[in-house]
Amino acid sequence: MHGAGLVRAMQEKRPGLHFFGVGGSSLIDAGVEALVDVRELSVMGFTEVFSSLHVLRKALRKAKKEMNVRRPALVILVDFADFNLRLAKAAHGMGIPVFYYIPPKVWVWRKHRVKQLAKYVTCAAVILPFEEAYLQDNGVRAKYVGNPVSETIQPRFYQNQFSEKYSIDNDRAIIGIFPGSRKKEVALLLPIFLEAARRMQKKYSKELTFVIPLAPTMSPEDLEINGLAEYRKHLDIHLIAEDRYELMASCDAAVAASGTVTLELALLSVPMVVAYKLSPVSYGVGKLMIDLPFFSLVNLISKKEVVTELLQNQVTPGSVEIELARVLFDEDVRAMMRREYNNIKTTLGQHRPSPEAAELALHTLDMG
Incomplete structure (x- = not known):
């Protein structure tokens, strides 16, 4: 859902962009060519990840193959750390800049992953105010863009x-x-x-x-x-x-x-x-x-x-x-x-998360 908001905001700012990748119905509706259905990848803790490893590996292989063949100008990752950090490493190895929207909460657990973010991610857009300073202090180029929840919760009636x-x-x-x-x-x-x-x-x-x-x-x-x-x-x-x-x-x-x-x-x-x-x-x-x-x-x-x-x-x-x-x-x-x-x-705070994240992503793309 948040990825779809980012895609739409990027398309508004720069019409003609083409997106492909791992996504569900929201991203497909936003115009993303889906290689893998994200619903197959939704897992929780350690035992849950282990039981789903074959699905994750298959999806990862397909995504890496498409990246290698198509060589996109930018790889955009949204949340889902166990899958996306592997994609970040692969993209980095191919020389493709990586923009991470909603990176993993490394301040919560598995804090060693902050080193992976610093090494493989060109720029990160974070959605909690205190994350910006934490990541910057650990060598990650990061910026707080507001929380996308604030732009999605718009009840039409009560x-x-x-x-x-x-x-x-x-x-x-x-x-x-x-x-x-x-x-x-x-x-x-x-x-x-x-x-x-x-x-x-x-x-x-x-x-x-x-x-x-x-x-x-x-x-x-x-x-x-x-x-x-x-x-x-x-x-x-x-x-x-x-x-x-x-x-x-x-x-x-x-x-x-x-x-x-x-x-x-x-x-x-x-x-x-x-x-x-x-x-x-x-x-x-x-x-x-x-x-x-x-x-x-x-x-x-x-x-x-x-x-x-x-x-x-x-x-x-x-x-x-x-x-x-x-x-x-x-x-x-x-x-x-x-x-x-x-x-x-x-x-x-008063932010417009999708447009602000889109501006940051496009800047990352332009910087190459």
Whole structure:
């Protein structure tokens, strides 16, 4: 999605550019010739990466071959470090300049990768304010261009119209369930979130409606087999494929997997609980390598606890139920979160991420 915004902004500034590479529906819609479907490459932790290595290698071989044959004027990488750092090395070896939009969060874990960025990446456009100085201090040419979330979350309507469109009673509180965009995330988190929802609906007198946005990387069946089919019997729940940001803006509270969605919810002023769960091996290895006080973007940007974080064994139906009820019913907590969300907006600043990143990419291209 963010890559598509960059492509469109580059085309606006310089019509006639041709793009090819690894991409999904958003990039294809933006005019990119897709060599590989990015949905096949979406993995999480260590064990998840190992189980998908054959897919990654096949896609990497194809991308390298096309780069070698076509010799593009610029290689643009967006996020997805495990795949893209290998492409960066290959492009560097071919003498092709590399522009990295949303480089890996080396300040979180696997910090040695900053040396790869410094060696193989010509220029990086970062989306968190503190990343610019960190990367520059480690020899990477980097610039903060703003966060693309700020330009993508533009709801066309809010709760009243949303409720009317999806036949939700206006008297009901709407609670968002955001279990992630990867199949293994959903398998680990959705059953827990749904059981917490069932307990809430049974325990509290206020009538509740639960909504789940269907991520573009998922099918309805992916959610049905991970509990949704069973819990439909117990919950007033809606699986919604469209109107993602309208859905978010209409939520009275939410429980979300850690990721970009937490920043999206914060910028839409939705009180939330953040949770994350990995396979035991991935969590064990990650625990040894990550030394951060928080894992959610909201708390990291704020540099303090604004939203409750539940990690690994803390992610239980009981804990999710308790924390979700707190952010739904405790007006002091809700007011505190919204104040801090406003501070986050100030910290992110007034930027136009896609145009600014496009300008930087074109400058990198011109410099050769």
